[in-house]
């Protein structure tokens with residue numbers, strides 16, 4: 001059995017951040033990673049000379065973001081693309097009504113004002129809602145207090161449902177009202193034209209990362225940990241476990257003795273979502289110029305309601321849409337060709353039958369990936385944001401969980417993953433260390 005000071009399970013951003021800080025503090029660290037690559041849910045595909053981030057794309061607000069600081073220090077170019085937070089109007093969007101007509105500026109303004117009015121009302125309603133209220137419950141209650149006609153109410157209800165799908169990968173009737181993070185976007189949102197995976201590559205520099213090591217068991221006691229992988233058993237004083245919630249829920253990853261009751265409760269309130277990307281590349285542009293994206297309101301947009309113009313990142317004619325929540329569940333067994341045909345039918349409804357077939361397409365399959373089992377975790381009714389952080393409480397002084405789902409302030413994100421890795425490293429060392437040590 002190989003022995004080191006600390007074993008980190010998972011070479012995603014959380015694991016790499018923890019390992020880098022621990023190695024810099026003088027620990028002997030080994031990172032065990034199941035896949036044949038690092039980065040986890042930060043995964044850049046460069047097939048055919050195109051750069052496609054199949055996992056995370058955005059920093060949802062660069063002000064105060066540790067990922068933005070790291071990216072600057074690592075020399076990663078960033079491009080402003082402030083549409084990642086499903087805002088109604090922060091940047092120009094081409095909105096189409098249910099009949100396929102484009103909304104004028106006055107109608108878009110009215111719609112955005114209505115959305116904001118409801119958001120303001122929701123704050124107090126969520127605070128007073130029962131513990132097991134869903135997001136759909138609180139939205140319905142907030143809407144019932146507005147003096148709007150049925151059409152206005154329906155558009156704002158629809159906005160909240162689609163935002164829940166795109167931000168959390170679940171319809172609002174399945175999402176806990178108290179489990180929402182505040183989702184404020186501080187500063188511009190940016191994306192990485194050379195690929196988000198450069199972040200993982202930089203974090204991993206000089207680390208001992210063992211790829212293709214699938215961990216199946218974590219055994220812990222007061223004297224240390226033993227980690228069983230398909231390529232042998234490793235021993236250490238302590239371990240940082242960063243596998244996604246979907247893996248922690250599975251039968252093929254065991255922790256013995258089992259986690260304390262508080263951890264098991266918090267884990268039971270988290271589920272992996274259903275959220276996939278569809279990127280379509282075309283020989284020519286057929287959509288509106290001067291907009292960041294396209295949105296379809298009404299029933300016609302039930303699945304494919306939002307397209308984002310990737311021409312802002314690269315000199316190409318490309319659109320990104322999401323199968324988010326119910327659409328991802330329903331199309332999970334479809335072929336790529338069937339999914340692409342379904343999205344094209346919607347684009348042709350708006351832009352006409354002259355919309356060409358794409359020259360290439362990328363369809364992700366995070367739901368079927370055994371090392372993620374979904375895209376990121378969301379909270380069931382009955383949970384509160386702080387439940388995330390319960391998972392990060394050190395276990396027996398030797399076991400530390402980290403990863404996006406353990407960071408209550410900004411879960412489901414790359415910054416959340418990075419900061420959770422920083423916290424785990426501090427807990428292992430038993431002292432504070434500067435997060436800036438990651439990139440200075």
Ligand SMILES: Cc1cc2nc3c(=O)[nH]c(=O)nc-3n(C[C@H](O)[C@H](O)[C@H](O)COP(=O)(O)OP(=O)(O)OC[C@H]3O[C@@H](n4cnc5c(N)ncnc54)[C@H](O)[C@@H]3O)c2cc1C
Nearest residue numbers: 010012013014034040041056057058215403404413414417
């Ligand atoms: C489609 C999609 C879009 C997203 N969009 C954004 C976005 O725009 N902005 C944003 O901030 N975030 C986004 N996210 C979320 C973000 O990618 C994640 O929150 C973050 O990357 C999670 O990092 P992590 O280190 O916690 O987990 P991971 O990156 O999942 O790392 C965990 C690692 O553990 C490994 N592992 C799993 N099982 C085992 C095992 N049995 N043995 C050994 N290793 C194992 C995995 O292979 C993986 O490398 C998106 C995610 C997806 C999938």
